[in-house]
Amino acid sequence: MILGPVDEIPPGEGRAYTVQGRTLAVFRLRSGALKAFPAACPHSGGPLADAQIDENVLICPLHLNTWDLTTGCSRSGQPDLEVIGVREVAGQIVFSP
């Protein structure tokens, strides 16, 4: 399932997409890799697509809790994030659960 053009997400940022009744936060790393997680922060519902990221972590904009971008594991004592499968195919973000 195609979510939209990769270009819609500036490198280093995230955007939210709704697919099959759930909302995902999809991030585009500077390396080009895509990462996706549920869009609501498990801490208190913060909009994770607005998070700040680097190559390794994601920081929720509300209370600055931190998760590992690769594993979804919390680094600040919150519940872990489910890692959701997305990849890039011909310039499009493809949701592949």
Next chain:
Amino acid sequence: MKRRLVVVGNGMAAGRTVEEILERGGADQFDITMFGDEPYGNYNRIMLSHVLSGEEDESGIFLNDLSWYEENGITLRAPVRITRIDRFAKVVDGDDGSSTPYDVLVVATGSRSFIPPMEGVFRPDGSLLDGVLGFRSIDDTREIVRLARLHEKAVVIGGGLLGLEAARGLQSHGVHVEVLHAAGHLMNQQLDAAGGACLLTSVEALGIDVRLNARSTAVTGDDHVTGVILKDGTEIPCDLVVVAAGIRANTDLAVTSGFSVERGIVVDDSMATVDDPDVFAVGECAQHRGEVYGLVAPIWEQARVLASRLTGSDAEYHGSRVTTKLKVAGVDVASMGITAPERDDDEFVVFSEPRRGVYKSVIIRDDRLIGATCVGDVKKVAFLLQAFDRGLPLPEERVGLLFDLGTAAAEPSVDELPDDTQVCNCNGVSKGALVKAVADGCKTVPAVMDCTRAGKGCGSCKSLVTKIVEWAAGDDMRVDPAEHYYVPGIPLAKPELMTAITEQRLYSVSAVFAALAPGGTEDAKSKMGLTSLLRTMWPQEFVDERDGRFINDRVHANIQRDGTFSVVPQMKGGVTSVEQLRTIADVAEKYRVPMIKLTGGQRIDLLGVPKEDLPKMWADLDMPSGYAYGKSFRTVKTCVGSDFCRFGLGDSTALGVAIETRFQGIESPGKVKMAVSGCPRNCAESLVKDIGVVAVEGGRWEIYIGGAAGAHIRKGDLLVTVDTPEEVLTISGRFLQYYRENAKWLERTYAFVPRIGLERIRDVVVADSDGMAADLDARMQQTVEGYRDPWKEGREPAVPGQFRTALPLISLPQVPVRDGSTALGGRAGRSVATDPRRLP
């Protein structure tokens, strides 16, 4: 219906009790109100010693800041002192005239400095003679620091833990310190005579004079203290006296309200007062089975029991075994149990090397460790504590209790410690909690400390915390990036970082990472700080990268707790017009803005705006941004001033508008709030702003810097008085630039000004002692010229999809849609009947 829980006191015990209650789901059971008579959130009193010595910034000692109360729905009422508990009517009365009903009451009033009877120490009105202080609160600490800078000779009365900490702290400000201790050896509560003697060697080696068996009987001085007189008639001249002669529980409230009080408020095993099952006491003000505790470890245990009780379990408190492990004036000290043998057949093993300041002793009875003292070398303490707490079997060769003999294996290694061993007593963190933090992903000591709070109290457990983290992380262990870096991801302090950036001409955040970060690795936590620094250094050349910004700076609006944003149009100096008001009203209506509110800085805030509506709203508003977000120059609050006010001495409004026009949007290490008042009545509250201006007699203007009125309250320092509004613009711009170039990331002016020193700032900014004023002015001018209104981005997004929603369309906990009717019985601010966020 929720029950009303009222907590009197907002100190360490109160804070921890409420945290524990929340952890047990207590937010569903209670409406919580806390009263504190100090004007602050909850802070770590233990750290005051570090604040005094300048090792720690005041802002670093808060355990729960004001947002914590808000986030957890707790009402904090401070500064309000509770003066009476009416347990029959079930209300508490405050000194602000309030009466607050409760269903359950917790008294956690702590204690105060005990001032021993000395002639001349009190003035007739009951206050302390000028120059005589206790050492208990932030206010005490600030005053000690202030006086230490002004005076030369300080006396500390009391050679216990607190007195020695105070002495060490005073000394770091360059005053000569003499400690007067009534007993025959230092820290006589915790140490035996030989241990005390050893500590004395170390303390004197620091250059602190100590006088033992010295009982102070009087202080001299009419307005200000001039000396202390001892029982034997000796007079010790001094201009500052810190009394650290012990503490007394704050029980006046309980006494006058009819509770049983001995040395503290008497409580039973459930922490309930013996007089009333709905009133509890916890912390230093409580007396349990005859004991009053003056250290935090037992208080944490009490808090845990009380919280369990209140949330429905039947936990009981049976008292604590007091063990101390501290760093006193830089010397490691640990003690547990008794300090001297009591029976003929008690085994007493002692090692003492006074020259090196090392002393260790253990007392054993029936093969059990019943007491131990270590000064200067605490390597064996983890094992001793365990043996003491659990009655572990002891080595046949007793000397093994004092030293590691032979092979390294003899060291009671970290992995032998049981998981529930308490490692950090200050914050009650067990070995298990540390190991879990590592397993959960913290791979550096500071990361573990941040996430568990271990080592954030007195700091004496840091070495053990480090060992445990190293052991638990194994090969995964990462080394601590030094604390002095400007940002955590680049191993350079600010001046070196700036030099490297200039020399290598690094214009973007990614370029800085590539050139200066170890392995070229990005670090999200460093991005905002670097963006801000680069903008300051390269007003023209800076290459903006979107991901270098926090969401607020990416979309130029302030993110709210439900993920919507708030929009504040510019309204210079707080002055508006009919057109502007009408436009704002129209826009608010069109976009169904759920809440319209005036901000603390006199601006109109449109709250609850979804991200994707931002560009359209800005376009419709067609006004510049009012900067309610970001680490930047914010708004200038003004009073009415001479145009209208009958007291006005200067045109504060015009000057406020001019300042806001000049400095709008300028980035800085922390936010900068300003105000201009038309006369010393100060209606714009200029004294508590980062930069505050006050018109005074003769057409002149006073400029104050470093004020704050947030979680931290500080009155600004008078920098200079100038003759013209133009000079106000020049001097405040120069100060702002100096601050931008020299402050650490996120360091507000209230921390920056005391750190650099007012004199130094005045030299640079006013007297131009370093000849850099013209350069500062020029760089500021460049910045001013480089200003572009970020809201213009609305027309042409900087990046595609910049304003695409980030909000999941599922329902989130949302900020309340208020129309004022609930609170005020009228309609105010609301423009729509339904919550637009629920519309499709």
